[in-house]
Amino acid sequence: MTNIKNPLKNSPEEENKKLRIENSLLNSGYFQLKETTEKLRESEEKFLKAFEISPYAIVITRVKDKKIINVNQAFTLISGFTKEEVLKNPNISLKIWGNLKDRKKVLSSLKNGLKIINQEYQFKIKNGKYVTGLFSARIIYINKELCIISSISDITERKELEKIILEKQEMFEKAEKIAISGSYVLDVKQKTWTRSKELDKIFGIDNNYERSISGWSKLVMPEDRKMMNDYFVSEVLKKHHSFNKEYRIIRKNDKAMRWVHGVGQLELNNRRQVIKMFGTIQDVTERKEFELKLDQKNRALKMISESNQSLIHASDEQKLLNKICQIIVKVGGYRLAWVGLVEYDKTKTIRPVAQAGYGSNYVKLAKLTWANTKRGRGPGGVAVRTGKPSLVKDILNNPSMIPWQKNAIKYGYKSTVFLPLFNNKQIFGVLGIYSSEINAFDSEELKILNEFTGDLSFGIKALRERAENIKAQKALIASENRYRNLFETARDGLIVLDSKTGKIREINYYLIELLGYGPDKFLQKKLWEINLFKSIVSSKKSFEILKNQKYKRFENVPLHTALGKLIYVEFISNIYPADKSGLIQCNIRDVTERHYLEEQIAQSEKKYSNLVENINDAVILIQDGIIKYANSAVRAIIDTPLSDIIGKPMINFISPEYQKLVAENYKQQLKEGNIKNRYELIIINKLGEKIPVETNNSVIMFEGRPANLSILRDISQAKKLDNIKSEFISIASHQLRSPLTGIKWFSQLLINQKIGHLSEKQVDFITQIYNSNERMIRLVNDLLDVSHLETGDKFKIDKKSGDIVALINNVIKDQKMDSPGKKITIKINKNCPSKLILRFDKDKIYQVFSNIINNSIKYSGKSSKIIIGLKCLANETLFSVKDFGLGIPDNQKERIFQKFFRADNIASVSTNGTGLGLYIVKGIIETHGGKIWFESKENEGTTFYFSLPLKNNK
Numbered sequence: 001m002t003n004i005k006n007p008l009k010n011s012p013e014e015e016n017k018k019l020r021i022e023n024s025l026l027n028s029g030y031f032q033l034k035e036t037t038e039k040l041r042e043s044e045e046k047f048l049k050a051f052e053i054s055p056y057a058i059v060i061t062r063v064k065d066k067k068i069i070n071v072n073q074a075f076t077l078i079s080g081f082t083k084e085e086v087l088k089n090p091n092i093s094l095k096i097w098g099n100l101k102d103r104k105k106v107l108s109s110l111k112n113g114l115k116i117i118n119q120e121y122q123f124k125i126k127n128g129k130y131v132t133g134l135f136s137a138r139i140i141y142i143n144k145e146l147c148i149i150s151s152i153s154d155i156t157e158r159k160e161l162e163k164i165i166l167e168k169q170e171m172f173e174k175a176e177k178i179a180i181s182g183s184y185v186l187d188v189k190q191k192t193w194t195r196s197k198e199l200d201k202i203f204g205i206d207n208n209y210e211r212s213i214s215g216w217s218k219l220v221m222p223e224d225r226k227m228m229n230d231y232f233v234s235e236v237l238k239k240h241h242s243f244n245k246e247y248r249i250i251r252k253n254d255k256a257m258r259w260v261h262g263v264g265q266l267e268l269n270n271r272r273q274v275i276k277m278f279g280t281i282q283d284v285t286e287r288k289e290f291e292l293k294l295d296q297k298n299r300a301l302k303m304i305s306e307s308n309q310s311l312i313h314a315s316d317e318q319k320l321l322n323k324i325c326q327i328i329v330k331v332g333g334y335r336l337a338w339v340g341l342v343e344y345d346k347t348k349t350i351r352p353v354a355q356a357g358y359g360s361n362y363v364k365l366a367k368l369t370w371a372n373t374k375r376g377r378g379p380g381g382v383a384v385r386t387g388k389p390s391l392v393k394d395i396l397n398n399p400s401m402i403p404w405q406k407n408a409i410k411y412g413y414k415s416t417v418f419l420p421l422f423n424n425k426q427i428f429g430v431l432g433i434y435s436s437e438i439n440a441f442d443s444e445e446l447k448i449l450n451e452f453t454g455d456l457s458f459g460i461k462a463l464r465e466r467a468e469n470i471k472a473q474k475a476l477i478a479s480e481n482r483y484r485n486l487f488e489t490a491r492d493g494l495i496v497l498d499s500k501t502g503k504i505r506e507i508n509y510y511l512i513e514l515l516g517y518g519p520d521k522f523l524q525k526k527l528w529e530i531n532l533f534k535s536i537v538s539s540k541k542s543f544e545i546l547k548n549q550k551y552k553r554f555e556n557v558p559l560h561t562a563l564g565k566l567i568y569v570e571f572i573s574n575i576y577p578a579d580k581s582g583l584i585q586c587n588i589r590d591v592t593e594r595h596y597l598e599e600q601i602a603q604s605e606k607k608y609s610n611l612v613e614n615i616n617d618a619v620i621l622i623q624d625g626i627i628k629y630a631n632s633a634v635r636a637i638i639d640t641p642l643s644d645i646i647g648k649p650m651i652n653f654i655s656p657e658y659q660k661l662v663a664e665n666y667k668q669q670l671k672e673g674n675i676k677n678r679y680e681l682i683i684i685n686k687l688g689e690k691i692p693v694e695t696n697n698s699v700i701m702f703e704g705r706p707a708n709l710s711i712l713r714d715i716s717q718a719k720k721l722d723n724i725k726s727e728f729i730s731i732a733s734h735q736l737r738s739p740l741t742g743i744k745w746f747s748q749l750l751i752n753q754k755i756g757h758l759s760e761k762q763v764d765f766i767t768q769i770y771n772s773n774e775r776m777i778r779l780v781n782d783l784l785d786v787s788h789l790e791t792g793d794k795f796k797i798d799k800k801s802g803d804i805v806a807l808i809n810n811v812i813k814d815q816k817m818d819s820p821g822k823k824i825t826i827k828i829n830k831n832c833p834s835k836l837i838l839r840f841d842k843d844k845i846y847q848v849f850s851n852i853i854n855n856s857i858k859y860s861g862k863s864s865k866i867i868i869g870l871k872c873l874a875n876e877t878l879f880s881v882k883d884f885g886l887g888i889p890d891n892q893k894e895r896i897f898q899k900f901f902r903a904d905n906i907a908s909v910s911t912n913g914t915g916l917g918l919y920i921v922k923g924i925i926e927t928h929g930g931k932i933w934f935e936s937k938e939n940e941g942t943t944f945y946f947s948l949p950l951k952n953n954k
Ligand code: ADP
Pocket: 851, 855, 856, 857, 859, 883, 885, 886, 887, 888, 896, 901, 902, 903, 904, 906, 912, 913, 914, 915, 916, 917, 918, 919, 942
């Protein structure tokens, strides 16, 4: 190897020398040889250069004596030995091997013709340290000598780095395990991620799980998915923020809800595009739950302390309940809280009275009850019925919540608890709390809430008691004031006695006024000492009796006032508990006047009963249909001893056809009060004979209750006479008719001068005869009508359909012609129909209108007007005829419809009349089923009304 020259060590002179030699050789034709030598030299040089500049340590060892014959620069650098040190020391190779066994192995391998390639061995360097080298060796010939060329590449640093990396990795894996943290790298473009094993565990996934963004998203808690995706896209991908978020996942393998904390760093390319994100995901469930619990507990505690503050300062129950609900929602962090009061009514209502939070409508629509019904089997009803908190962990999956689930979803309630509120063991209400979390109320929290409702119950109880106390106090003061007022303003004399001693403790002003004595006469004296009530309490002993009787009343006690006046008093004593001993209150009422009045009444009663007993008319007092009193005239009519009359039902003595009428009238009278009622009826006497009587009734008070006082007059005689009269009228009018008709025809013939000429005077006289005869005919016709009406024989109504308006118009026309010398306008009211078809007897109704209108004309001044009205009502048609004439005097109104009656105010105006017209008219109307009446004021006018029923007209 000595031939090998180091070209770097060639001096410039040598180079020059070389050049010169080359030139001379060229010039001398020594070219062939030179070329060969040159090639050799080039190859040597090439080798030498490679040898020297190689980064690997190269050692050349002679095989025969194992002596190192050359090393390169890299060797000296790595080993620390200089070239000289190596070459001089024949044992150096033994020194540098870290393990001589390795050397032996290498040598024997080489001996066997094998090459050593990249084997890792330890070498010892000059400073005693060991380095790791990748060792390669082979046998070569150098200058025809067997040599070993070996190269060592120092891999100590790499080794160490590897070791560190390994250690680090181990550490990292351990750390991941301890921190329950996994790592990942997300390829944003590919949307896929790689991960550490620990992450698989956290997510509960296996190798086959889809590691894509959507795969990750599927792990996220469904309700948080959108929020997390939004966060990832807008915060991380768009704004390039690092990923940092705690979120909930559902672990794939066991479906458990876990909290994880994900962090991630972004890697951007030079166009600022996100290429990768790498980071860690840590399972923080335990911490999170702890934090939440802690947070909840803190909130619950804060809630209690705040509500206790409110309890202390509360003055009004409603305000307190509102405040408590607010605290639960604001401090407790719940979604809704409300208080319902338990009603002990039929439907067992739970009535909401206070609430706070989200979903006021929910409470309104909840309609809770504590009855054992569908709506009563929810937690509210259960809490009231059992008196224990009732919990629903998951509203959506609890069948008892079905009636409220729809709204619970709407307002985001996931779990709820109802806690009963007590007042002395009685449940008076419930507190309902709703959370937006499933399973929000653990046992710890329930304990706190229970404590909370206990405090609340207590606070409300205290408030109620306070309110009751105030009310009771107020009531007491009010009652005392009232009593004091009554005492002082009473119109009775009042004495209050000590019930033990009989001493007078109080008297009122009225007593002083009544008796004329000053207070000293009474106060602190014993009741029997004041000498006023000797007849009641004469001694202590008699006082004891009074006391023991508790309530005692003395009537009409005579007493002399201070002025010596005799008065009568009523004395009532009443004992009542008060103070320790009890009090007796004595009311002393002045009844002097009543006393004298009673005396007078007794006398007057005597007088009147005498009178009643002795009058001719029968007097009967009926109460509840029973005869309570009857005078002796009754006996005369009924012909029965009074003992058989009094106490019997009145109806027993009335002829059957009148019983209904009497009963109705009797009822009507009692209903309408003291209205006089006069009508005819028939009494059956002892022998069964019918006795017609006219009765006159009025209502009086008898023994504190209304009774009917009836005066009966026997009208048998009058009836008989009436019948004779009617018969006479009937016969007379029939008999009169033919001669009167004769007179009518003959006088008409004369007036028309068909018989012969008459002088003017003669015509005038005969006309008068004719007119008088006409009146006579009318009278006779009226009389006949009356007689028909009364016998009912020939008075038949023949109803036919017809236009009643047309009929009225006809009457008006005829009447106008009939009233010479008068300027009377007759009008039908404007708003009347122009045609109205009814069923009625044309002739008779014509007679009605004709009579009434004729009266209006007769009893009006020379010029006046008459207004006819017509109104269709539901069941009848109502007619009216209004005039502005003389009117009817008040005292005669009652008799207007009686036959032959004529009022006295018309005598001067019209002598021409019979007093039968209205009697007949009434008969006609009533036979049609209608009614007639009138309103009238003297000198102002009269309006006659009558109705025709629609029913009977059809
Ligand atoms: P007459 O008209 O023939 O006397 P009526 O029976 O028709 O008999 O009437 C009875 C009485 O009623 C009349 O006499 C009169 O006193 C009174 N009367 C009836 N209609 C009117 C009226 N429109 N204005 C004033 N008085 C009347």
